[in-house]
Amino acid sequence: MTETDHPDSVPPAAEAEAGTAPPGADAPGEVLVSVADLTKHYGAIRAVDGISFEVRRGDVLGFLGPNGAGKTTAMKMITGFLEPDRGSITVAGIDVAADRLAVSRRIGYLPEDAPAYGEMTVEAFLGFIGEARELEAAEEAIERVLETAHLRSVRGQTIETLSKGYKRRVGLAQALIHDPDVLILDEPTDGLDPNQKAVVQDLISSLSSDRCIVLSTHILDEAERVCNRAVILSEGRILVDSTPSALVTQAPGHNAVRFRVTEGDPADVAETLAAADWCAGARVLPGGEVEAEPRDGENRLNDVLAAVGEHRIADVRVREGRLDELFRDVTRGVAA
């Protein structure tokens, strides 16, 4: 009843290329999650403060932000677990406040820390979820998600005996059992070791093509790996809504040129570079290397080479911006 009437959905890859264009501009997938002016207070604390955004089929939206930024609260409201103080949420065209049950049938949700009934076996737990969701072909659905989440080998084990990585995958399997249009994943890789992280990230990437995924994370590499949109939240407000690749170019130090001076005084070179009008600043790093940062974020390698003159340099690299620097830059402004 869902996909057939939307022949115009576009593969997500097209959107990932969008660069600096507004997110979703050239990907007319249907809007699956729409949030307007969402606000929630806990006593005097404003956990979520008037956020609005839309997520389309094919989108993987990453919620980034420091702890306490309101990511989890926003997700709890989208799933209908928490009621907002103000604002509206529609999921697949259904108003969450009006019909939470109908919305819950369209959403797969992985709450923070992937809670599950520890005394149950993986199979029994998925059986319960299937029963609660009134699945007609529950057996097939369980087999399918056991396969997708690579859980075949532990199907008969009780969940409390599993490692964190397996537990997280049980949580993902549970969220996928009814093949939902919308996946809400709260910190799906938090606390996992690097190998487990990679497995879960690959899994998420493989799920993204024909649905929409909203995930929260404070690992910025993860946003770059799996998301085609990134929203930075801080103190309940949206500070940035862009794509990870566009964010990288906005990061401080993007396209900074770094090199080693083999003949001559590094301090002289840095001084010359700093005087150029394209240059935002140049300095000698503790290791003896020189770094020059462009004012406009453009690649200024040629200007650097011209300015160096008769000094001999080596190991020249143009650095990419780093999301964590942008993140610190943006969120510090709010905290101050």
Next chain:
Amino acid sequence: MSALARRFTGMRAVLRREFRGYFASPLGYIFIVIFLIASGYLMVSRDFGRFLELREANLDALFSYLPWIFVVLVPAVAMRLWAEERRSGTVELLLTLPITLEGSYLGKFLAGWAFLAVSVFLTWPAVFQVARLGDPDWGAIFASYVATLLAAAVLLAIGLFFSALSKNQVVAFILAVAASVGFLLIGVPQTQEFVGKWFGGYVERVVSSLSLLDHFEALTRGLLQLNSLLFFVLFTVGWLVCGMLVLGQTKTN
């Protein structure tokens, strides 16, 4: 789907999961063994039931002590039902499935009640013995089982309320035991005498009409009186509704 059925969406799945849960851990078996030993002991003990001394073909010796056993054991059955969900965070999973708060609450209640019913019916050897030794009043025995199940329902609803109130199972257990004991103590003669002396006969009659023990005894005598049946039903429903309201507030803490 009718509006009422919709309100209790998901009840069946929760009921089945919770009922199986009692037998998936040692808790259920330990409970049954303790319950049967305690009820059997109180039935034949010279200080309590005196079943062997009385030489009567009835089961008053068994049933009259069951509410006092329930005061401790029913909170043990109820304590984990919500406290554990909230402590481990699974309440968030549960209530974002197509399951309503009312459906899950009632499902847990019915699962606990069904488990208590299984335990109570495991006292059948006592019935068997009475039938072998004499000619018992089958109506009274049937009514006593009904009364026992109704008393279990009220105490379970109280236990479930405190389980929804506290994240800590031990706290939920202690509060439920305290409330249940209070509920039973209203009915003992000493309390009623005290109330009658200080507040007069009218208040005494009101307090007496709230006594679980009085209604329980009335039913076990074989009289399925409407007012006693209503007492159990209304109190059970009342505690369940209060528990649902509390859970609506506490689920997110």
